[in-house]
Amino acid sequence: MNMLNCFNPAFMFLFQETDGSRLGLMKHAALNPDLSKFLVIGALLFIIGVAGVLTRRNIIVIFMSIELILNAANLNFVAFSGYLQASGHVNALAGQLFAVFVIVVAAAEAAIGLGIVIALYRNKETIWVDEIDLLKW
Amino acid sequence: MYKYIWLVPLLPLAGAAINGLFGRKFRFSEQLIGSIAVGSVALAFLISVAAVYSYGFGGQAHWPVPYLTSQDGFSFEWIPAGAVSVNHGASYALLNIEWSYQLDPLSSIFMLIVTGVGLCIFIFATGYMHGEAGFYRFFAYMGLFMFAMLVLVMGSNFLMMFVGWEGVGLCSYLLIGYYFDRQEAANASRKAFITNRIGDFGFALAIFGVISTFGTAQYTQVFAQAKSFPLETLGHWGILSWIALGLFIGACGKSAQLPLHVWLPDAMAGPTPVSALIHAATMVTAGLYMVTRTNVIFQHSQTMLLVVALVGAATAIFAATIGITQNDIKKVLAYSTVSQLGFMFMACGVGAFVIGIFHVMTHAFFKALMFLGAGSVIHGMHHEQDMRRMGGLKKYMPYTYWTFFAGWLAICGVIPFSGFWSKDEILWSAASTTQIPLGWLIWLVGTIAAVCTAFYMTRLMAMTFWGRERFLETPAGGEADEAHASAYDKGLAAHDARLPSAGDRPRHEPGEHVGPVHETVASHVASHGHGGHEHGAHIPHESPRSMWAPLVALAVLATIGGFFGVGPAFRFITRAEHPGGRLNIVNWLNPVIWNPATGDFKTAEGGHEAAAAPAGEHGSEPLAEATHEGANGFNLAHAVEGSTHNELATEWIFIIISLVAAGAGMLLGGLFYVWRPSLPDIWAQRLRPLYLASYNKYWVDEFYGWAVTRRTMDAARAVFSFDSKIVDGIVNGFATLSRGLSRVVGGVDKYFVDGLVNTIAAFVARLMSPLLRAAQTGFTQNYALVMVVGLMIAVAAFFAGDIVTALRGIFAAVM
Numbered sequence: 013m014n015m016l017n018c019f020n021p022a023f024m025f026l027f028q029e030t031d032g033s034r035l036g037l038m039k040h041a042a043l044n045p046d047l048s049k050f051l052v053i054g055a056l057l058f059i060i061g062v063a064g065v066l067t068r069r070n071i072i073v074i075f076m077s078i079e080l081i082l083n084a085a086n087l088n089f090v091a092f093s094g095y096l097q098a099s100g101h102v103n104a105l106a107g108q109l110f111a112v113f114v115i116v117v118a119a120a121e122a123a124i125g126l127g128i129v130i131a132l133y134r135n136k137e138t139i140w141v142d143e144i145d146l147l148k149w
Numbered sequence: 150m151y152k153y154i155w156l157v158p159l160l161p162l163a164g165a166a167i168n169g170l171f172g173r174k175f176r177f178s179e180q181l182i183g184s185i186a187v188g189s190v191a192l193a194f195l196i197s198v199a200a201v202y203s204y205g206f207g208g209q210a211h212w213p214v215p216y217l218t219s220q221d222g223f224s225f226e227w228i229p230a231g232a233v234s235v236n237h238g239a240s241y242a243l244l245n246i247e248w249s250y251q252l253d254p255l256s257s258i259f260m261l262i263v264t265g266v267g268l269c270i271f272i273f274a275t276g277y278m279h280g281e282a283g284f285y286r287f288f289a290y291m292g293l294f295m296f297a298m299l300v301l302v303m304g305s306n307f308l309m310m311f312v313g314w315e316g317v318g319l320c321s322y323l324l325i326g327y328y329f330d331r332q333e334a335a336n337a338s339r340k341a342f343i344t345n346r347i348g349d350f351g352f353a354l355a356i357f358g359v360i361s362t363f364g365t366a367q368y369t370q371v372f373a374q375a376k377s378f379p380l381e382t383l384g385h386w387g388i389l390s391w392i393a394l395g396l397f398i399g400a401c402g403k404s405a406q407l408p409l410h411v412w413l414p415d416a417m418a419g420p421t422p423v424s425a426l427i428h429a430a431t432m433v434t435a436g437l438y439m440v441t442r443t444n445v446i447f448q449h450s451q452t453m454l455l456v457v458a459l460v461g462a463a464t465a466i467f468a469a470t471i472g473i474t475q476n477d478i479k480k481v482l483a484y485s486t487v488s489q490l491g492f493m494f495m496a497c498g499v500g501a502f503v504i505g506i507f508h509v510m511t512h513a514f515f516k517a518l519m520f521l522g523a524g525s526v527i528h529g530m531h532h533e534q535d536m537r538r539m540g541g542l543k544k545y546m547p548y549t550y551w552t553f554f555a556g557w558l559a560i561c562g563v564i565p566f567s568g569f570w571s572k573d574e575i576l577w578s579a580a581s582t583t584q585i586p587l588g589w590l591i592w593l594v595g596t597i598a599a600v601c602t603a604f605y606m607t608r609l610m611a612m613t614f615w616g617r618e619r620f621l622e623t624p625a626g627g628e629a630d631e632a633h634a635s636a637y638d639k640g641l642a643a644h645d646a647r648l649p650s651a652g653d654r655p656r657h658e659p660g661e662h663v664g665p666v667h668e669t670v671a672s673h674v675a676s677h678g679h680g681g682h683e684h685g686a687h688i689p690h691e692s693p694r695s696m697w698a699p700l701v702a703l704a705v706l707a708t709i710g711g712f713f714g715v716g717p718a719f720r721f722i723t724r725a726e727h728p729g730g731r732l733n734i735v736n737w738l739n740p741v742i743w744n745p746a747t748g749d750f751k752t753a754e755g756g757h758e759a760a761a762a763p764a765g766e767h768g769s770e771p772l773a774e775a776t777h778e779g780a781n782g783f784n785l786a787h788a789v790e791g792s793t794h795n796e797l798a799t800e801w802i803f804i805i806i807s808l809v810a811a812g813a814g815m816l817l818g819g820l821f822y823v824w825r826p827s828l829p830d831i832w833a834q835r836l837r838p839l840y841l842a843s844y845n846k847y848w849v850d851e852f853y854g855w856a857v858t859r860r861t862m863d864a865a866r867a868v869f870s871f872d873s874k875i876v877d878g879i880v881n882g883f884a885t886l887s888r889g890l891s892r893v894v895g896g897v898d899k900y901f902v903d904g905l906v907n908t909i910a911a912f913v914a915r916l917m918s919p920l921l922r923a924a925q926t927g928f929t930q931n932y933a934l935v936m937v938v939g940l941m942i943a944v945a946a947f948f949a950g951d952i953v954t955a956l957r958g959i960f961a962a963v964m
Contacts, residue, residue, distance in 0.1 A: 045607065046631035062937055065930070065933055066930055066933055066934050067930075074930075140928070141928065141929050141930055142928055144929065145926070145928055146927065
């Protein structure tokens with residue numbers, strides 16, 4: 013199934029199927045991505061997110077990295093959902109449902125997290141995580 | 150109808166349970182408590198009457214065969230004891246004791262007495278106990294007593310009798326100690342309980358003897374076996390004599406016979422209705438019931454019959470002489486009760502069990518009447534019990550006086566009144582007995598006791614109802630009240646201020662409502678300021694109707710109750726040896742009495758055969774005479790008959806003697822206390838040692854105090870010092886030893902074991918702590934890193950095989 017053209021009809025010309033040529037093959041591959049491509053992108057997103065969480069000192073950026081991790085997971089959900097739908101799996105829509113659920117949780121988490129950040133800033137006057145070491149004994 | 154006798158004991162129990170369990174919690178009113186108690190007893194009485202009627206007189210009369218409720222399934226297996234050895238292990242029997250009630254001539258009479266007289270007393274008590282804080286408690290105990298007493302007399306085996314026996318003992322204890330805040334009531338209740346324990350011990354041994362001899366405890370089976378046992382003559386102590394001895398010890402305790410009589414006079418510390426019901430009419434006659442029930446066993450032992458008769462005679466004269474000098478109205482009646490119980494045992498001892506039960510019945514009527522009358526007097530005199538402060542009450546308490554008058558004539562033995570019939574027949578039975586020797590002595594003692602009885606009862610009447618109104622002259626009761634009131638003001642305990650003889654109820658608390666006519670202590674306190682002469686206002690008053698109505702009922706019974714047992718001496722009028730058919734108590738009861746002459750139970754109309762007998766009132770006597778005459782020596786009735794040569798004249802000589810005895814006692818009492826009131830003091834001086842002995846109750850209490858209580862205390866002290874010095878010493882020595890040991894062990898533990906543990910722990914902690922501390926950086930991202938590394942390791946471990954395969958593929962591709 014063609015997933016992307018339902019998102020953006022304006023770019024439909026890019027995915028016109030052609031025959032034979034190398035460019036045509038690439039186009040074809042781009043228009044009919046298999047599961048592994050989504051998983052690879054998801055894994056990349058995840059790794060970028062984890063790297064951001066581990067390396068960035070700005071707590072806001074860490075937040076955004078966490079959002080990346082969540083979205084990587086969402087991507088996997090949706091990809092698997094599509095894959096299973098194509099293979100005629102009965103309960104395939106569960107993945108999409110989970111994605112929506114994760115988005116909702118992420119929104120709530122973002123609200124709470126930003127609230128915590130503001131409270132933290134008011135107390136410590138910093139949002140650099142290496143200056144926030146209250147957990148240490 | 151007699152199927153439903155199992156309801157008779159249960160109804161008072163139900164009433165008692167309702168009153169006792171809920172009376173206080175839900176604050177039942179006095180009317181409700183009284184209705185429940187009186188209603189349950191009245192219903193039991195009605196069922197008893199209907200049951201006895203249908204048992205003895207109805208169309209399908211069961212009489213005289215005992216009826217057991219187990220015949221109709223109203224019973225249960227109570228003690229399935231299994232096999233017991235019988236006859237010293239010679240054989241085995243299956244002992245299965247069931248709880249079933251027995252209706253037979255004997256138990257029917259007791260059922261009627263207990264529920265009927267009990268009903269009168271319950272009604273009286275609703276008036277007498279009016280205003281008591283423990284009203285519910287009183288009626289709960291009384292109902293429980295009715296239950297226990299009915300189990301006692303209606304049970305079909307010895308163990309049920311024992312249960313009832315202990316139950317009435319318990320209720321007696323509870324009710325004597327009803328005013329448990331008074332020291333003398335508490336002491337009296339304990340005394341009654343402990344004295345009864347001695348008797349119960351004998352009773353229990355006798356039950357063991359019965360079971361091990363007969364292999365069963367059920368009356369019908371025991372007596373069916375016992376009646377074929379050989380007779381045990383004087384001085385021959387066979388098994389039945391021993392059983393009878395144990396039973397009689399029990400009877401002595403319960404029925405206050407010498408030497409276990411000491412508790413009954415003290416039991417007067419309880420409320421007066423209790424004295425009337427338990428300590429005059431019903432419980433104290435349980436001993437008589439038991440002796441009569443087991444008459445088969447007693448009659449097999451001539452020794453025990455003689456013992457019963459002698460103890461009865463001794464008790465009769467002993468208590469009667471004490472009664473002459475007592476001043477407390479209830480004490481006089483208490484000693485009178487002991488004396489009359491002695492008369493009953495006299496009757497049983499000479500073999501006239503039926504007459505003993507007859508005297509139980511008439512005594513229940515007139516003595517309950519007199520106790521309730523005394524209660525009414527005490528009530529009307531504002532809790533004054535000392536007869537020296539009474540007098541002339543005839544004018545103030547007409548109902549009480551005239552009913553008491555009937556009771557007085559009955560107990561003295563004046564001719565148509567109930568006491569005459571039974572007492573005369575007891576004396577006649579004693580004089581004419583052929584079953585035991587010494588009948589003449591028992592007759593003589595009984596006659597003297599009858600004179601004493603008439604004397605002290607006349608004294609009681611004179612001091613209470615006739616003569617000067619001494620309560621006006623010496624307002625001693627008022628002084629007692631005043632002393633009490635001031636003592637109350639000073640915060641002393643109420644009984645500290647009371648005279649020893651003052652009322653059987655504690656003085657009322659200030660402000661407590663004690664009835665319409667009563668003055669409360671509060672008003673005394675109020676009037677204290679103006680000289681306290683309000684005591685002139687202690688005019689006696691007649692009691693309420695709830696109190697005099699039962700008196701009237703009992704007075705009627707005390708007057709005519711004797712006609713149930715008109716004896717053979719009147720056969721020239723009645724044309725029958727025992728007139729009235731089954732309504733005559735002798736005919737009614739004879740089937741439960743064993744006849745030593747025939748070796749079986751008597752026939753109902755046994756009296757008729759006696760018409761042919763030369764001196765007997767029982768048909769058995771000619772034969773019994775033949776067997777015992779030689780051994781039993783002098784027989785008074787036979788000697789008299791030898792000179793008159795007329796059987797009827799002989800009987801009438803004895804009747805006239807007993808009437809003369811009664812008249813002499815009454816005249817003497819009148820002389821001393823009505824016509825010449827100075828005589829008592831003069832004679833008390835002349836016979837000072839005798840007077841003091843009687844006044845001090847022959848010092849029996851003092852003797853017991855010295856011989857039993859002091860010795861027990863000494864022994865207890867010795868045991869205590871053994872315990873505190875030697876037993877405790879051993880225990881404490883071991884304790885000291887183990888304390889020293891534990892100190893050593895504690896040192897080892899503290900310095901060696903703990904030291905070792907601490908050293909190792911400290912070493913490990915020192916070594917490890919820098920490493921562990923370093924891990925805790927406090928930086929969020931460090932922890933996140935650890936989590937990620939952990940995740941990677943987990944994933945790597947999970948996919949270890951795949952990773953190896955992939956690496957191998959990559960390696961192969963590169964190579």
